[in-house]
Structure formats: C-alpha cells, structure tokens
Amino acid sequence: MTAPLVAAARSGARRGVFEFQQSFITATDIFALIFPNVILLTVMIFMRGSTVGTTGFSLGTMSLSSVIGMSVAFNGMMTVMQHLAVEREDGTLLRAKAIPNGMFGYLVGKIVLIAGLTVVTLAMILVPGLVLFDGIALNTAGAWLTLAWVLVLGLVATMPIGAILGSMFENPRTSGLMMLPVMGLVAVSGIFTPLSEAPQWMQLVGQVFPIYWLGLGMRSAMLPDGLAVVEIGGSWRHWETVGVLGLWAVIGLVLAPAVLRRMARRESGAAMAERREKALQRVN
Template identity: 80%
Template sequence: MTPLVSAARSGMRRGLFEFRQSFITSTDIIGIVVPNLILLTVMIFMRGSTVGTTGFSLGTMSLSGVLGMSVAFSGMMTVTQHLAVEREDGTLLRAKAIPNGMFGYLTGKVVLIACLTVVNLLVILIPGLLLFDGLALDSVGSWVTLIGVLVLGLLATMPIGAILGSLFENPRNAGVLMLPVMGLVAISGIFAPLGEMTEWLRFVGQLFPIYWLGLGMRSALLPDSMAVVEIGGSWRHLETIGVLGLWAVIGFILAPAVLRRMARRESGASMAQRREKALQRVT
C-alpha cells in the first residue's frame, strides 16, 4: 500500500468518525436541525403565494432552491469554519507533522462535509415531499440530476471554502463571511425568480455557484413547465455544468497552493500566539 493510499484511508476513517460524532452531542444536532426547521417554516408560510401567473406555489419552488443553497453553504461556510477552528486548536499543525498528514486531513474533511451535506438535504427534502405539492422527484432522470448537481456543487464550492478558511486564523473572524454570502443568496433566485430582478443583479447572481446550484436543484425537483420562469425559459443544464465545472477547476488549481502556503506558515509559536489572544478575549 502506497503512503498516499494509506493516508487517504486514514482520512476516510477520520471523516466517518467525525460524522458519527456529529450526532452524539446535542449542540451539533441542534446545529443541523434548527436552521433547516426555520427554513421549512418560512417556506410553509410561502405556500399560499404563487410564482408569477403560473399558479405554482412559491413555497415549493423555494424548497428546491434552498436545497441548492444548502449544498453551497456546506461547501463554503462549513469548510471555512472547520479549517479556522482546527487551525486555532492545533489540529492542522499536528496533521502537518505527519507524513502525508495534510492529504489525509483534507480527505477526512471531504468525507465529513459530503456526509453532512447529504444529511442536511434529507432533513429538508423528506418533510418537503410530505408538506409541499408539485415536486416531481418521481423519475430516474430527476434523481440522476439531483445527485449530479450535489456532486458537482460540492466540487465547485469546497475548494472555495478551503481557500477562505486558510485566510482566517480564528473562527470568529470567519463569521464575517456570513453577510456577503447572505447577500449572494438574496440575488441568486433562491426565494424569488432571478428573472424578476434588475439586469445588473441578474448578471452578478449568475457569476456565483449559488444561483446555478439552485437552478440545478429546481430542474431536478420541479416539473418542466416551471422552466418558463427561469432566465431563457429553460433549465440551462449545459450552462449549469459549465459554470459549476469552471468554479471546480479554478478551485482545484488555487486551493492546493493556498493550503500549502498556510501549512508552511503553521508553527507551534503561531498557534500559541493565537491561543493567547483567544484567552485574552475570554478574560
């Protein structure tokens, strides 16, 4: 067995262990369930509204878009927060000290985030199928599209999260990302069709993965007749694959270099300094 294969297997075991640990502590369970319940509640109140003149429920349309948003949040924000936390507590420094430790560490994070993303999707999707009318997840094509968008979305967003996480030395500073990310959600057609927004907002929204993830999930879950409210009157599958694929390629080119630079800068002295600052904030 080669060293990289051994590191990958070790990372996979660590990722699965951390995933199981996520369902042991009440704090982690609350962090998974409560935000999704809030989203479901908001969409339940939106069921009485319709999308334009289609007569289709805005709540049902938003539900499918929220699934795409959930993938984006898992890929970007969760990875960013994990890297920032484990950079401060010394986990990254310990991984750096082990041969191929960083490769194994990143493998574990991929496994953990992928598993958590699937759980988050199911927490929304399963009750959504019971509460919302009009979802069209009743064919092999719909399931293939949903799984394909999920995989491509994680490939597009996780490198972004890794890059962002390497820029923050502590998890408190990483929290500042929430505001611009929520701004992107607002202009990405998650809760209202992007075509109803002004031209410049449509342009900006289409530059980022959140819009394309929402569009991809809507194409998987909604009837084909609902494509009429989208830009261009279609689901634009090729454009979705192209944009998310481009983000993935750019991310996988930049992320390794940024992470290597971060790892080189990690040392016992820098970690001790961050801990001292954290203790000063507490006291």
C-alpha cells in the same frame, strides 16, 4: 496513487467517518444541524399560498428546491471554512502537517465529513418537503440522476472555495464575518423568488456565483419542466450549469491546494501558542 497516499486517504476517510458520527453525539451539535432547517421549512410553509408569476405554481414548492441548492453551497463553503479556521487554532492542522501526507489525509477526511453532512441536510429538507409541498416532480430516474450530479458538482465547486476562505482566518470567531457577503449572494441568487424578475444588474451578479446555479440545477431536478418558463432564458440551462459550476471547481481545485500548502508552511507551535495567547487576552 502511491501506497503512502492510499494509506493517508484511508486514514483520512476513517477520520471523516468518525467526525461525521461525532456530529450527532451532543445535543448542541444536533440542534445546530436541525434548527436552521426547521426555520427554512417554516418560512417555505408560509410561502405555499403565493404563486410563481402567472403559472399558479406554489412559490413554497419552488423555494424548497432552491433552498436545497443553497444548503449544498453553504455546507461546501461555510462548513469547510469554519472547520478549517477552528482546527487551525486548536492545533489539528499542525499535527496533520507533522505526519507524512498528513495534509492530504486531512483533506480527504473533510471531504467525507462535509459530503456526509450535506446528504443529511438534504434529507432533512427533502423528506418532510415531499410530504408538506405539492408539485415536486422527483418521480423519474432522470430527475434523481440530475439531483445527484448537481449535488456532486456543487460540492466540488464550493468546497475548495471554503478551504481558501478558511485559510484566511486565524481566529475562528472572525470567520463569521463571511456570512454577510454569503447572505448577500443568497439575496441576488433567486433562491426565494425567480431571478428573472430581478433587475438586470442583479441577474448578472447572481449568475457569476455557484449559489444561483445550484438552485437552478435543483429546481430542474425537482420541478415540472413547465416551470422552466419563469427562469432566465426560459429553460433549465443544464449545460450552462455544468459549465459555470465546472469552472468554479477547476479554479478552486487549482488554487486551494496551493493556498493550503502555503498556510501549512506558516503553521508552527510558536504561531499556535501566539494565537492562544491572543485568545486568552480577549477572554480576560
């Protein structure tokens, strides 16, 4: 890496750390970070009395590990997408474009920010989960290592998707529409019930996208090996998890830079002013 790129990476990393710190400054941001996780934990507490098939294992505990995988996917896709849409409208991207290697530094900053927020989200679910739910098997170095590589590979697989999606929305208010298909993917990804119990078409669709594999990877890290019997194929399928998430990562890393460069070329002061004018017209 050349000296200018190193300087841009350092600047971007500092910006990412600053934005991460700013995420805990206002009550609104803190509430937005905590409230969804409280809702998820509450739902899973009510699921503790149910069991997974004939195993006798708590459905709430199984769902806890799946939800952690889902949260990684949400942070990788939705948070990146929303940040990109907002900062495209407020001129942040235009300023980054005007600086040598500014877009590279911008992307480094987003990686640092999203990775930090994802770790915080994971901790907010996992720490109380260890107290509230029985049967979590994070008691070996291998289990923690699996959790770590699934987390890293999951972020690499989903963040470029979020960047591509974010480049499609000039208005951050319309980016919320992407929640509908994402929630549809959650419904067919076996997050709250084993996908092996779903219809064949749902199993096929769910296994195409990263959310299912992130949930499976987290379950393999956090649950006893005997629970693999309720999964498709009766195993944790680590190699398949690496393969599918790795494929999404390669596709995203190839497409995202090109999409972002194209978006940056279209950014100008006139385009930003036009978006602001349209926003003011909607308000009035």
